[in-house]
Amino acid sequence: MSIDHGSAPTLEKVAELAGVSRSTVSRVVNASPRVKPEVIRAVNDAIQKLGYVPNRAARTLASRRTQAIALVIPENTARFFADPFFASVIQGVAFRLAQTDYTLTLLIAAEGDPGKTRRYLQGGNVDGMLVLSHHNDDASYVDLAGRLPVVFGGRPMSRESENVHVVDVDNIDAASRATRHLIERGRTRIAHITGRRDMAAGIDRLTGWRRALDEAGLPAELVEDGDFTPEGGAAAMRRLLDRGEPIDAVFAASDQMAFGALNLLRERGMRVPDDVAVIGFDNNSYAISSRPELTTVEQPSIEFGTAMAEALVRLIDGEEVDTLTLLPTRLVQRAST
Amino acid sequence: MSIDHGSAPTLEKVAELAGVSRSTVSRVVNASPRVKPEVIRAVNDAIQKLGYVPNRAARTLASRRTQAIALVIPENTARFFADPFFASVIQGVAFRLAQTDYTLTLLIAAEGDPGKTRRYLQGGNVDGMLVLSHHNDDASYVDLAGRLPVVFGGRPMSRESENVHVVDVDNIDAASRATRHLIERGRTRIAHITGRRDMAAGIDRLTGWRRALDEAGLPAELVEDGDFTPEGGAAAMRRLLDRGEPIDAVFAASDQMAFGALNLLRERGMRVPDDVAVIGFDNNSYAISSRPELTTVEQPSIEFGTAMAEALVRLIDGEEVDTLTLLPTRLVQRAST
DNA sequence: CTGAAAGCGCTAACAT
DNA sequence: ATGTTAGCGCTTTCAG
Numbered sequence: 001m002s003i004d005h006g007s008a009p010t011l012e013k014v015a016e017l018a019g020v021s022r023s024t025v026s027r028v029v030n031a032s033p034r035v036k037p038e039v040i041r042a043v044n045d046a047i048q049k050l051g052y053v054p055n056r057a058a059r060t061l062a063s064r065r066t067q068a069i070a071l072v073i074p075e076n077t078a079r080f081f082a083d084p085f086f087a088s089v090i091q092g093v094a095f096r097l098a099q100t101d102y103t104l105t106l107l108i109a110a111e112g113d114p115g116k117t118r119r120y121l122q123g124g125n126v127d128g129m130l131v132l133s134h135h136n137d138d139a140s141y142v143d144l145a146g147r148l149p150v151v152f153g154g155r156p157m158s159r160e161s162e163n164v165h166v167v168d169v170d171n172i173d174a175a176s177r178a179t180r181h182l183i184e185r186g187r188t189r190i191a192h193i194t195g196r197r198d199m200a201a202g203i204d205r206l207t208g209w210r211r212a213l214d215e216a217g218l219p220a221e222l223v224e225d226g227d228f229t230p231e232g233g234a235a236a237m238r239r240l241l242d243r244g245e246p247i248d249a250v251f252a253a254s255d256q257m258a259f260g261a262l263n264l265l266r267e268r269g270m271r272v273p274d275d276v277a278v279i280g281f282d283n284n285s286y287a288i289s290s291r292p293e294l295t296t297v298e299q300p301s302i303e304f305g306t307a308m309a310e311a312l313v314r315l316i317d318g319e320e321v322d323t324l325t326l327l328p329t330r331l332v333q334r335a336s337t
Numbered sequence: 338m339s340i341d342h343g344s345a346p347t348l349e350k351v352a353e354l355a356g357v358s359r360s361t362v363s364r365v366v367n368a369s370p371r372v373k374p375e376v377i378r379a380v381n382d383a384i385q386k387l388g389y390v391p392n393r394a395a396r397t398l399a400s401r402r403t404q405a406i407a408l409v410i411p412e413n414t415a416r417f418f419a420d421p422f423f424a425s426v427i428q429g430v431a432f433r434l435a436q437t438d439y440t441l442t443l444l445i446a447a448e449g450d451p452g453k454t455r456r457y458l459q460g461g462n463v464d465g466m467l468v469l470s471h472h473n474d475d476a477s478y479v480d481l482a483g484r485l486p487v488v489f490g491g492r493p494m495s496r497e498s499e500n501v502h503v504v505d506v507d508n509i510d511a512a513s514r515a516t517r518h519l520i521e522r523g524r525t526r527i528a529h530i531t532g533r534r535d536m537a538a539g540i541d542r543l544t545g546w547r548r549a550l551d552e553a554g555l556p557a558e559l560v561e562d563g564d565f566t567p568e569g570g571a572a573a574m575r576r577l578l579d580r581g582e583p584i585d586a587v588f589a590a591s592d593q594m595a596f597g598a599l600n601l602l603r604e605r606g607m608r609v610p611d612d613v614a615v616i617g618f619d620n621n622s623y624a625i626s627s628r629p630e631l632t633t634v635e636q637p638s639i640e641f642g643t644a645m646a647e648a649l650v651r652l653i654d655g656e657e658v659d660t661l662t663l664l665p666t667r668l669v670q671r672a673s674t
Numbered sequence: 675c676t677g678a679a680a681g682c683g684c685t686a687a688c689a690t
Numbered sequence: 691a692t693g694t695t696a697g698c699g700c701t702t703t704c705a706g
Contacts, residue, residue, distance in 0.1 A: 058683035395699035
């Protein structure tokens, strides 16, 4: 097990080989202006020849810029890694950052030792942070917004702070639209399977559903809590059906729950959309894997991530960034309604 | 937009407050032995009082240890972020590392500029790297194993190098077992929907299927390529059926493909498992979301990630680590067979 | 067991 | 346009 940690060539070596000072090499490496073209050439040649790669730690130490961004995911949220929405957001963040010189540090905030993550974040190890939280514990990061640039994915449950930047979709409006879609198709007994109630998205979608129903003068009593998973959706659907009241449509706060509801409906011998129309939220693989395929509200998940990264990078660069970036949603009509 | 980048207290401040030298503070921080208990107390008090957090860059620069680990994911593989298996592996890696002082740097290796990732890796920015690849392009990282500790998730397609460490499951054996399960249940016309052929897992599962069939003296001609997705599985199933030859069972190299195949079988009016038995691979959410639920080969995905992290950390610490870590698989019997 | 001194590799004024 | 001079905050011999 002998690995050749061949000591990397330093900036100084490059300077010697190119016959210039270290400052000049530094300038060339950092694409600073005012360097004679021929010198740039000479330096680059030397860099090439030596296979020089700048040492990040030294750079960070001297410049006070880490070129690193943290993606903070609370431990309990991390369990939802496989949730298509989260996965896509992370993918979007990673892709956008791959186009920059920023490095992405994935931070699973352990519940056991919250101080560890905070210390890391406050210790000047990153230039900014992204918070992706499923739950309301994101509250613990809001205050950090005063110490370094922070962008939240989805509005945090806690009070707003002026330094808090958020990327989100208008969940109330989107849910309301989905519900109206059902109403327009003549449904009157419209149920809702909620997302988690400790998440803004879950609460807002519930609000949107209720609003649309209220405006149409329809009853908004058929609600059961889900948890964004297929199993949770099926369980909620079962409770809904077991109430014994008539139901002719259901709006689930996620495709996964709609998928689970669909399965249960089939088991109970109910036809979709004939007996019950079903609409989901997300437009992910579950929407097209189900039979019938799901009508759903599409939210741009990858763009959700790129927008977060984009906002943070601009924030770090000292640019003006909107406190709230709202991404568009779109109703996708399929066979379940 | 004014953020208070309150300059963090340095080790020197702590030394002053505690009335000792910087060296001593450093020793305490690094839990070095031979420091008088009372001094340790004094220093810790000062650290507490000042809210001191060591500067990572300075530490790295001075000690030549980054305390960072890179998780490299080729761009094309990153598109499979939502694949439950990948998501779980990443989750496992992140969780295991969260228990250490290592930081996880997520590196999406851009196809456009492969040099960027390599430079980063070679530039002494990390103490070790983990490679998670869906495809055969992991070959480009095998040689880096000579410069720093590397652990692959799934055996790379390229030739082995003595410094290459791998965490994997025995795909040949597992696939063979799945196939034998079908044979034992009296099936004789057993088809296979492959994974990607440019992945070791895809190739090995095909080999295992063929081996079991050969040993039983059964024909191994019913093969169609899939790509690990539900859509790919459905398409492969369609081609299989369109051959017009009898089929009484199918082994799909992933639950997602089995799921897709199941949907297609239903469309064609075939009953599972009565007419056709179906077995998948992974045991993820698709296996329990499908109707009927899938019999499948379970592979411990989270442990896959923790094992990778574990091996790398030990490698970095200079410990002896097996070149190949094989994780156990298990047949999970459900309604589809 | 503790302190002094010398850097780690790079950037950033300040000169020139 | 380029070089000089100081560090950035920490670890690490080497003394004692």
